[in-house]
Amino acid sequence: MAGKPKLYYFDGRGKMESIRWLLAAAGVEFEEEFIETKEDLEKLRNDGVLMFQQVPMVEIDGMKMVQTRAILSYIAAKYNLYGKDLKERAWIDMYVEGTTDLMGMIMYLPFQPADTKEKNLALIIERATTRYFPVYEKALKDHGHDYLVGNKLSWADIHLLEAILMAEECKPDILSAFPLLQAFKGRTSNIPTIKKFLQPGSQRKPPTDEKFVAIVRKIFNI
């Protein structure tokens, strides 16, 4: 009997957060096991459940899946969030890679030396507003639909919402020049499964704080 997917990671956003978002948006309940110490990670490694000795790891459908993108692709395909054909999938992939790049920059910010933070934050804001957001704003403008691809909710929309909210945490008015993204944000946040995930008490993790940085540094000796 297939149980709920089980997520193995630290108690923080990191690379697992996009997976939490996608499962939640798909209405899939999941369990989590948190790695809090180096010993916790070593135990998983010694148990042989981490294919490349790394997390995220998600137990799903009898597999112990690793590699964030592999996991996300599987979930998206399984829950019909990956478009209806090859071409829609191609667009979803392109869009998701863009938001992945942006969120990757934001994810690493708390781990960077204090004296580079201001510069890196400025770069994130520049990239968000000149390289990434214009692409999604234009996509929505060109077809006039509610969703990025195929007039239907997909992984691309969920990922974009996640990226928008993360970017707003860096700069609250970051969407000021993007009216369609503002509307997209409002609309997509109201989808029942997503609305639920955005409420307090959900499995969504808070912005990366000093405590999380300390845990990760300790576990990886960095």
Added chain:
Amino acid sequence: MSGKPKLHYFNGRGRMESIRWLLAAAGVEVCLYGSLLFQQVPMVEIDGMKMVQTRAIGNYIAMKYNLYGKDLKERALIDMYVEAVIDLNELLMTHILQPADKKEQHLATIVDKATNRYFPVYEKVLKDHGQDFLVGNHFSRADVQLLETLLMVEEIKPDILAKFPLLQSFKARISNIPTIKKFLQPGSQRKPPLQEKDLPKVMKIFH
């Protein structure tokens, strides 16, 4: 020339090389476009789309040419194997960018990761099922990308496969697949490793 995928990149490996491998393995002829650059490269004109993002392009080609497994679970395995190989490729790609005093340490890291983290996994996969290909007893993108990486790591440490007999025979076997064999011959679109002397030119393009 219309109808053939068109590759936009600089004349080197970089992030386009995996795509060249996949197209070659699938027996797809490409139109060379040379050194035109956009805000984002790689870019591949294919089937009426101007595709960017290496992974998106790789996914599309793999699906289109049936190199992505027969179902969701095979695709999951292929994705896991390919993503790990991409991680190792990233390390390799940044090797030439290392300052002289960090190069030796970086090389040691590559060798350590290759021989302790990545190669043992593929060796075990081949051992456990005893088949010729990594997934589903059928040639897939995972085999192509693994071969590409094996060859690239051998370029910096020729005996890196010494402890991996099944990877050695895998390498020979996959190299002999006709489309791949052709790609490995001189005159193909395969790019050579970036030379130190060409680094300033490449850095100039991207900065």
